[in-house]
Amino acid sequence: MSRLPRIKHVRAFVVKNDGTGANQGGGADYHDQGDGHWIDDHIATPMAKYPEYRQSRRSFGINVLGTLVVEIEADNGVVGFAVTTGGEPAAYIVEKHLARFLEGRDPSEVEKIWDQMYFSTQYYGRKGLVVNAISGVDLALWDLLGRLRQEPVFAMLGGAVRDELTFYATGARPDKAKELGFIGGKMPLHHGPAEGEEGLRKNLAELEAMRNACGDDFWLMFDCWMALDLNYATRLAHEAHKLGLKWIEEALSPDDYWGYQALKKNAPKGMLVTTGEHEATRWGFRMLLEMECCDIIQPDVGWCGGVTELQKISALADSKGVLMIPHGSSVYSYHFVVTRHNSPFAEFLMMAPGADEVVPMFHPQLIGEPVPVNGKLKVPDTPGFGVELNRDIALHRPYAR
Numbered sequence: 001m002s003r004l005p006r007i008k009h010v011r012a013f014v015v016k017n018d019g020t021g022a023n024q025g026g027g028a029d030y031h032d033q034g035d036g037h038w039i040d041d042h043i044a045t046p047m048a049k050y051p052e053y054r055q056s057r058r059s060f061g062i063n064v065l066g067t068l069v070v071e072i073e074a075d076n077g078v079v080g081f082a083v084t085t086g087g088e089p090a091a092y093i094v095e096k097h098l099a100r101f102l103e104g105r106d107p108s109e110v111e112k113i114w115d116q117m118y119f120s121t122q123y124y125g126r127k128g129l130v131v132n133a134i135s136g137v138d139l140a141l142w143d144l145l146g147r148l149r150q151e152p153v154f155a156m157l158g159g160a161v162r163d164e165l166t167f168y169a170t171g172a173r174p175d176k177a178k179e180l181g182f183i184g185g186k187m188p189l190h191h192g193p194a195e196g197e198e199g200l201r202k203n204l205a206e207l208e209a210m211r212n213a214c215g216d217d218f219w220l221m222f223d224c225w226m227a228l229d230l231n232y233a234t235r236l237a238h239e240a241h242k243l244g245l246k247w248i249e250e251a252l253s254p255d256d257y258w259g260y261q262a263l264k265k266n267a268p269k270g271m272l273v274t275t276g277e278h279e280a281t282r283w284g285f286r287m288l289l290e291m292e293c294c295d296i297i298q299p300d301v302g303w304c305g306g307v308t309e310l311q312k313i314s315a316l317a318d319s320k321g322v323l324m325i326p327h328g329s330s331v332y333s334y335h336f337v338v339t340r341h342n343s344p345f346a347e348f349l350m351m352a353p354g355a356d357e358v359v360p361m362f363h364p365q366l367i368g369e370p371v372p373v374n375g376k377l378k379v380p381d382t383p384g385f386g387v388e389l390n391r392d393i394a395l396h397r398p399y400a401r
């Protein structure tokens with residue numbers, strides 16, 4: 001029988017608004033960056049068919065939710081926490097609905113707690129914001145468990161299968177990523193179908209410039225952020241294959257399983273089709289896997305259901321011989337990736353405005369957030385996820401009970 005202290009309190013915070021109407025920027029809501037940042041510079045999106053929403057993703061509200069911070073306190077005073085996106089609506093769900101399945105409970109009951117959070121919200125949840133909120137709670141629970149047991153999360157997940165992680169970088173400057181020691185560079189696609197043949201030519205010219213700058217062996221990938229249709233994606237894949245594109249990512253709507261199935265069938269031999277960043281739970285990933293939609297799945301552990309669900313998603317992928325390379329999510333993904341053979345490398349999102357230097361992904365929200373050096377990282381073996389919350393960033397608890 002577990003002798004762990006009981007969970008006393010669950011609290012959900014958002015990053016306090018600075019009064020300007022804007023969020024404070026950065027942190028877990030990594031799309032919430034200022035003007036001139038590569039991550040908001042004319043990136044192809046499903047909204048780019050409307051010219052007024054083409055130049056900036058903030059213009060259509062990509063940063064509207066902001067950051068969610070979940071804290072779980074045990075009755076001996078130990079506090080676990082996690083950060084993800086979801087902001088105030090997710091804070092409402094955590095405080096008003098999910099907290100009841102944790103308070104008074106043994107924190108080692110992760111499976112039962114997940115099951116109750118998921119099935120109690122299923123009538124209005126299943127994906128998106130609700131599973132995002134569940135993920136935040138689940139990650140905070142694993143952090144608490146690690147702190148109580150004085151073990152890093154990766155040890156509780158079965159232990160590391162390799163000494164260090166190897167990273168590719170996502171950002172607008174794969175050439176800089178190569179200099180910094182990464183194994184590849186994933187570029188944002190800048191032009192979608194609404195920009196026609198000229199846009200397609202510009203996309204290919206950017207890839208060609210990076211191929212020339214990086215040499216033949218460096219991995220180059222395109223992140224299409226759900227912006228394309230099947231015809232455009234198939235054409236892009238074939239043209240980009242001539243320039244050695246390693247994979248085409250999230251080309252279509254996450255709901256278009258049939259489109260992904262066709263894209264994978266039609267893509268040039270040797271080019272990988274990847275997706276899953278906006279997919280959730282074992283059931284969503286089962287669709288991608290059974291319909292043979294992709295070669296690599298890319299769940300975000302802060303959005304897909306947390307570590308408890310990621311274990312199931314990973315096992316499904318492994319049974320099909322599919323790799324799982326999680327989307328971003330910093331320490332929350334590092335602690336998982338290091339424990340799995342079918343996750344041989346990891347993503348690092350370049351959060352420097354020019355994508356030309358390594359800064360912690362959730363900067364400035366976490367203290368002690370590790371970053372790759374020369375494209376490699378040994379996951380620290382401090383308890384939980386091994387990071388602390390930067391208390392200098394003002395938090396607000398809108399639904400305190």
Ligand SMILES: C[C@H](O)[C@H](O)CC(=O)C(=O)O
Nearest residue numbers: 043170188223225327349
């Ligand atoms: C660069 C992409 O548009 C997005 O901001 C991040 C992403 O999808 C990824 O890291 O993968």
Ligand SMILES: [Mg+2]
Nearest residue numbers: 223249250277
């Ligand atoms: Mg992506």
